[in-house]
Amino acid sequence: MKALLLVIGLSLFSLCLFASQQAFWVQDVPWDEGKALTLNWHTAADSIQLQKADSLGVWETIYIGSSQPPIYTDSDLTPGTNYAYRLIIPQKATADSLFYTAEAKTLEQWIYMNKLSYLLILLVISGAIMYYVQSARMGKDYFIRRIGGLDSMEEAIGRATEKGKPILFVPGIGDLDDIQTIASLTILSHLAQRSAEYDTKLIVPCRFSMVLSAAREVVKEAYLRVGKPDAYKEDNIFYLSDDQFGYVAGIDGIMVREQPAANFFLGSFYAESLILAETGYSTGAIQTSGTAQASQLPFFVVSCDYTLIGEELFAASAYLSRDPQQLGSLKGHDFGKLLVIILILTGVITEIIGWHWFKAFFEGAQ
Amino acid sequence: MKRNLPLFFAFFCGILVIVSEFIPHRPFSMLIDTLQNWFMIISGFAIILGQISLFQSNLSKIKQKESGWIFYLAGLLSFCLMLIVGLLWGTQETGGIFGHGLKLQASLGAKPFDYLFDFAYMPLSATMFSLLAFFIASAAYRAFIIRSFESNLLMITAVIVILGRTSFGGMLTAWVPESYKFWQLPNLSDFIMEFPNSAAQRAIMISAALGIIGSSLRIILGIERSYLGSDK
Numbered sequence: 230m231k232a233l234l235l236v237i238g239l240s241l242f243s244l245c246l247f248a249s250q251q252a253f254w255v256q257d258v259p260w261d262e263g264k265a266l267t268l269n270w271h272t273a274a275d276s277i278q279l280q281k282a283d284s285l286g287v288w289e290t291i292y293i294g295s296s297q298p299p300i301y302t303d304s305d306l307t308p309g310t311n312y313a314y315r316l317i318i319p320q321k322a323t324a325d326s327l328f329y330t331a332e333a334k335t336l337e338q339w340i341y342m343n344k345l346s347y348l349l350i351l352l353v354i355s356g357a358i359m360y361y362v363q364s365a366r367m368g369k370d371y372f373i374r375r376i377g378g379l380d381s382m383e384e385a386i387g388r389a390t391e392k393g394k395p396i397l398f399v400p401g402i403g404d405l406d407d408i409q410t411i412a413s414l415t416i417l418s419h420l421a422q423r424s425a426e427y428d429t430k431l432i433v434p435c436r437f438s439m440v441l442s443a444a445r446e447v448v449k450e451a452y453l454r455v456g457k458p459d460a461y462k463e464d465n466i467f468y469l470s471d472d473q474f475g476y477v478a479g480i481d482g483i484m485v486r487e488q489p490a491a492n493f494f495l496g497s498f499y500a501e502s503l504i505l506a507e508t509g510y511s512t513g514a515i516q517t518s519g520t521a522q523a524s525q526l527p528f529f530v531v532s533c534d535y536t537l538i539g540e541e542l543f544a545a546s547a548y549l550s551r552d553p554q555q556l557g558s559l560k561g562h563d564f565g566k567l568l569v570i571i572l573i574l575t576g577v578i579t580e581i582i583g584w585h586w587f588k589a590f591f592e593g594a595q
Numbered sequence: 596m597k598r599n600l601p602l603f604f605a606f607f608c609g610i611l612v613i614v615s616e617f618i619p620h621r622p623f624s625m626l627i628d629t630l631q632n633w634f635m636i637i638s639g640f641a642i643i644l645g646q647i648s649l650f651q652s653n654l655s656k657i658k659q660k661e662s663g664w665i666f667y668l669a670g671l672l673s674f675c676l677m678l679i680v681g682l683l684w685g686t687q688e689t690g691g692i693f694g695h696g697l698k699l700q701a702s703l704g705a706k707p708f709d710y711l712f713d714f715a716y717m718p719l720s721a722t723m724f725s726l727l728a729f730f731i732a733s734a735a736y737r738a739f740i741i742r743s744f745e746s747n748l749l750m751i752t753a754v755i756v757i758l759g760r761t762s763f764g765g766m767l768t769a770w771v772p773e774s775y776k777f778w779q780l781p782n783l784s785d786f787i788m789e790f791p792n793s794a795a796q797r798a799i800m801i802s803a804a805l806g807i808i809g810s811s812l813r814i815i816l817g818i819e820r821s822y823l824g825s826d827k
Binding site for chain 2: 260261262263308337338339340341344347348351354355358359362404406408411412414415418419435437438439441442443446447450464467468469471472473474475477478479482486500503504506507521523524526528531532538539540541542543544546547550552554555558559561562565566569
């Protein structure tokens with residue numbers, strides 16, 4: 230009797246073990262916005278077919294193909310919704326198919342775990358910037374290295390004033406949702422103030438209407454600030470064209486006809502950077518450029534007298550304003566650089582040692 | 596109020612966008628798309644502002660007969676022509692006030708707007724782009740003039756990369772033994788592009804990213820206000 234019970238027990242245990250080895254199951258993709266499910270299967274078959282039940286319960290084929298790798302991600306789903314799937318394995322020998330069904334619910338999470346490393350870096354750098362701003366507010370004086378391109382602004386305006394020629398300011402080809410355009414407009418504010426003081430004509434051709442309205446506002450306020458609202462001419466800040474090369478052709482025409490004494494190309498630039506800078510060079514204007522597009526920087530370096538490289542474009546407004554709080558924030562950038570250097574060195578060392586978790590964490594792997 | 600309201604919006608929207616970048620749950624997951632849609636709607640209205648500016652600035656220059664006024668007239672006429680043919684006969688599959696202009700399509704081979712786009716606008720745009728080749732030559736000539744140690748280095752590197760990217764470069768150093776294949780121009784060129792060039796580009800990109808963080812924080816916290824037109 231005992232032997233019989235043992236045999237039955239062992240059989241049941243084996244059956245349970247076999248049952249736990251699921252052939253097909255569906256899981257919610259972890260740490261996402263609840264729009265994806267992963268379908269997994271265990272099968273030795275060469276090809277499989279996956280079907281999804283629509284809202285009426287009708288099966289729709291979503292995948293036909295090889296069973297390797299045994300995973301399929303169904304994306305663009307509705308969060309918080311239950312989805313049913315069916316795995317079909319064709320059986321060539323019996324001309325029949327095996328069916329497995331599974332279902333799962335899409336779940337929204339409260340944090341992207343794969344972005345945790347970015348969040349930590351952002352918090353540390355932001356904390357450092359705010360600390361330096363606060364200490365500058367308390368009266369601490371920080372040394373900021375000289376930026377030739379920005380120091381030359383006075384020289385360029387002076388030259389334009391002496392020659393009685395206009396200044397051309399190009400705020401790039403990005404729209405107002407590009408931070409480079411915003412940085413460019415902050416420099417325009419300082420430039421407009423200086424040109425208003427010296428009564429020098431400032432020409433600002435814009436590619437987008439949103440940039441046009443923002444640029445007009447910035448220049449108008451600058452003229453008001455120096456007490457010369459009557460000197461402000463709205464027509465000098467104008468829209469040219471949304472088209473990239475149409476815009477470039479328009480600016481080239483202005484450079485050739487108006488012969489500005491100083492050109493400023495600050496903002497987001499792409500293929501047109503060299504066309505603009507070389508045309509400006511041929512007119513003999515003193516040229517200052519700045520962009521964060523690494524691929525366009527060599528063109529500007531070659532053709533312009535001064536170039537603001539990457540970060541310098543964003544630091545320009547703080548540098549020109551000489552506001553201690555803004556200068557303090559630049560120290561935060563330096564802290565960020567130090568942090569990046571430390572992280573790179575640590576990454577190299579941990580990879581050499583064989584601790585791959587460090588690199589994986591910063592790559593966004595879970 | 597005029598200054599505080601935009602500052603409040605900049606702070607509120609800035610924080611919201613940062614938070615929604617790290618929280619996948621609704622309503623945060625929908626916020627970025629919603630804000631982008633708002634931007635598109637506002638941009639749509641702003642296009643009218645751009646067209647008005649285009650007309651005003653060009654008309655005033657034509658009226659005052661400024662130097663090169665004929666170009667402004669040509670620009671304005673081109674704008675009006677494209678606008679009118681687009682409105683009357685539409686573009687591609689979309690019909691205009693007069694429908695699809697089948698007779699015109701039969702004679703031109705396309706709708707008037709598409710015809711002008713393909714045979715006037717596109718060649719002009721390509722012409723502007725092709726100017727780049729000549730400008731690269733003139734800029735490269737100036738950059739490679741040997742004046743200092745740095746410009747020497749620049750010229751040597753440039754020659755290696757230029758030759759390494761052509762079949763002629765491969766031919767020149769084909770005799771180099773296999774054990775020294777690193778010194779073959781194509782391999783040397785690949786090395787320069789892959790390591791020193793990438794390292795320098797990434798350094799610029801990292802510093803620009805830090806600049807973006809700093810700049811964004813200054814704007815969100817209201818420390819940087821000059822984009823509003825006033826520092827105060």
